[in-house]
């Protein structure tokens with residue numbers, strides 16, 4: 211298997227987790243969260259067996275979704291693939307990674323928010 215195929219597959223895995231989080235967002239958004247106002251999301255790392263819960267406010271989640279190449283992961287190196295992405299933010303509860311190169315292209319292709327005709 212070539213490296214490109216592997217990267218494609220891993221980026222697709224991450225996109226699937228992102229779709230899951232996109233689906234639960236409306237539920238998380240309508241909930242009235244007590245202090246601290248964190249909702250439960252799942253780690254969007256490339257490991258398809260990983261579904262570690264990650265806690266972010268809806269606003270923090272929205273900040274990740276602003277770019278198609280950004281993914282939300284659990285705060286540990288175990289959830290980061292340094293050859294395909296770099297860590298752009300380290301919080302106590304979560305990290306944000308950004309895809310590079312080919313993995314970034316695949317991420318954009320699979321971004322559920324890019325399917326709408328209007329540009330953001």
Ligand SMILES: [Zn+2]
Nearest residue numbers: 253255260289
């Ligand atoms: Zn993970």
